[in-house]
Amino acid sequence: MKLNSLNAISPIDGRYHSKTLNYSNFFSEYALIKYRVLVEIEYFIALTKSEISTFKNFPKEIIPDIKKIYTQFNQNNALEIKKIEKETNHDVKAVEYFIKNEFKKLKLDQYLEFIHFGLTSQDINNTAIPLSIKEAISKVYKPEINEIIKLLEKKAKKYYSLPMLARTHGQAASPTRLGKEFDVFKTRIIEQLNFLNSIPFAAKFGGATGNFNAHKVAFPNIDWKKFAGSLLNDLGLKHSFPTTQIEHYDHLASLFDCLKRVNTILIDFDRDMWTYISMDYFKQKIQKNEVGSSAMPHKVNPIDFENSEGNLGLANSIFEHLSSKLPISRLQRDLTDSTVLRNVGVPFSYTSIAFKSTISGINKLIVNKVKIEEDLENNWAVISEAIQTILRREGYSKPYETLKNLTRINSKINKKTIHDFIDSLNIGPEIKTELKNISPYNYTGI
Numbered sequence: 281m282k283l284n285s286l287n288a289i290s291p292i293d294g295r296y297h298s299k300t301l302n303y304s305n306f307f308s309e310y311a312l313i314k315y316r317v318l319v320e321i322e323y324f325i326a327l328t329k330s331e332i333s334t335f336k337n338f339p340k341e342i343i344p345d346i347k348k349i350y351t352q353f354n355q356n357n358a359l360e361i362k363k364i365e366k367e368t369n370h371d372v373k374a375v376e377y378f379i380k381n382e383f384k385k386l387k388l389d390q391y392l393e394f395i396h397f398g399l400t401s402q403d404i405n406n407t408a409i410p411l412s413i414k415e416a417i418s419k420v421y422k423p424e425i426n427e428i429i430k431l432l433e434k435k436a437k438k439y440y441s442l443p444m445l446a447r448t449h450g451q452a453a454s455p456t457r458l459g460k461e462f463d464v465f466k467t468r469i470i471e472q473l474n475f476l477n478s479i480p481f482a483a484k485f486g487g488a489t490g491n492f493n494a495h496k497v498a499f500p501n502i503d504w505k506k507f508a509g510s511l512l513n514d515l516g517l518k519h520s521f522p523t524t525q526i527e528h529y530d531h532l533a534s535l536f537d538c539l540k541r542v543n544t545i546l547i548d549f550d551r552d553m554w555t556y557i558s559m560d561y562f563k564q565k566i567q568k569n570e571v572g573s574s575a576m577p578h579k580v581n582p583i584d585f586e587n588s589e590g591n592l593g594l595a596n597s598i599f600e601h602l603s604s605k606l607p608i609s610r611l612q613r614d615l616t617d618s619t620v621l622r623n624v625g626v627p628f629s630y631t632s633i634a635f636k637s638t639i640s641g642i643n644k645l646i647v648n649k650v651k652i653e654e655d656l657e658n659n660w661a662v663i664s665e666a667i668q669t670i671l672r673r674e675g676y677s678k679p680y681e682t683l684k685n686l687t688r689i690n691s692k693i694n695k696k697t698i699h700d701f702i703d704s705l706n707i708g709p710e711i712k713t714e715l716k717n718i719s720p721y722n723y724t725g726i
Contacts, residue, residue, distance in 0.1 A: 292629045299636050300629040306416035307625025310358045315408035316375045317357075318350040319515075320396060323403075324379075326511045327394055331502055334394065342386060349382050372401035398487055398494035402613070406484040406527040409621055411515055413535070414481040416628060424635045425469065425542065431642045432466035435459065439647065443721045444561070445655045445662065452659045454666075455724050458561075458647065465549045469542055476538045480518040484527035485511065489612050491522075525613035529606035536603040536627075543592040543599070543631060546638060550585040550592070553641060557582045559655075563646040584641030588634040595630035598623065656720040661693040666718045667702070674711060695719070 288294030305311055325343055328335045365374035376396040383392055440459035445452055485508040486492050492504040509519040520527050556562050606617055664683040671679030686701055687693060702715045
């Protein structure tokens with residue numbers, strides 16, 4: 281049966297395929313093979329520039345044609361490699377044999393054994409995978425999260441001065457401004473992205489156990505550590521050294537933890553938006569033919585924020601496993617990292633689905649100023665904090681306790697209740713005027 285959206289096991293390749301398609305360029309089997317070919321080719325080209333005597337008369341003009349092996353890599357090339365893999369039962373060795381076949385077409389037979397020279401498969405994998413992650417974050421992840429940041433910034437500016445009742449522990453609290461609440465999430469995300477930008481994309485390149493054993497025994501006079509560092513630096517990666525057979529993944533774990541924190545911030549945002557909608561602070565733009573409930577025709581559910589929250593949770597559970605598992609490997613190498621790394625695109629895809637839902641949800645929001653103002657008007661008690669603070673400033677005896685008695689004895693506190701209370705205080709007229717100028721609509725801080 282041919283794979284399609286109806287028979288795919290994973291919703292990433294099924295229901296949500298159109299939303300995650302961009303990541304297939306970085307995390308699919310085809311993408312992994314292509315990145316492996318890229319690393320093998322760039323390694324070979326770097327060897328041609330080394331002090332190895334075999335390359336003394338290497339035809340430099342052929343390098344552009346060599347690069348075409350990965351720059352023009354296509355689906356048929358990948359299928360050819362998969363066919364070779366059926367014989368080798370080794371994915372990286374199949375890549376090596378494919379490149380050798382391509383070199384023969386370029387009449388480079390004498391250089392065949394310098395393809396994959398001195399390497400272990402993990403030199404290729406531990407360079408190809410961080411490179412694919414680096415480019416996926418640059419080309420897909422950052423544009424998507426930046427779109428969310430721009431929307432949050434737009435809402436923060438639009439509702440900058442709109443007063444709103446705040447709630448702490450679910451109870452009415454000192455008023456805030458709606459725009460400021462959007463700004464909180466924008467700032468939190470930006471701060472995590474600043475940290476994300478500081479995390480290096482590290483790669484391992486050092487042979488079977490990380491010591492350049494084969495390289496050194498063959499060409500002892502070459503500084504192989506410098507060679508590897510230069511190669512990886514040209515690819516935009518940091519050389520991890522010393523290592524075992526595999527990269528230690530500490531930086532990758534840090535990256536996944538940071539991505540998880542961004543997602544956690546958005547879960548917090550999704551839940552707040554969901555709650556504000558349930559409080560009627562926001563209405564939602566109605567799609568003409570959209571159905572909110574199969575039984576209740578009136579329903580317009582906050583499905584975008586719910587979808588986002590669910591997919592962010594899935595993403596985080598996998599990011600958590602990757603960050604806690606990958607840095608652990610028995611002795612110089614076990615295979616557990618290989619199988620879990622094949623799933624690295626999964627949390628990115630769930631994150632992308634969530635981002636798109638969050639964006640959709642934000643774009644549907646319509647502020648219900650009537651409800652927001654109604655809640656402010658019904659909660660004059662929240663300015664008791666302001667009154668007792670000014671009374672403290674003036675040296676009034678036990679102002680907190682006085683306001684506590686007022687607000688807890690009276691079941692209904694309104695503007696008149698507050699102003700009658702102010703009139704009863706033994707304070708000067710100018711202070712009474714100052715206190716009466718405070719309302720739930722202007723007691724919003726900075």
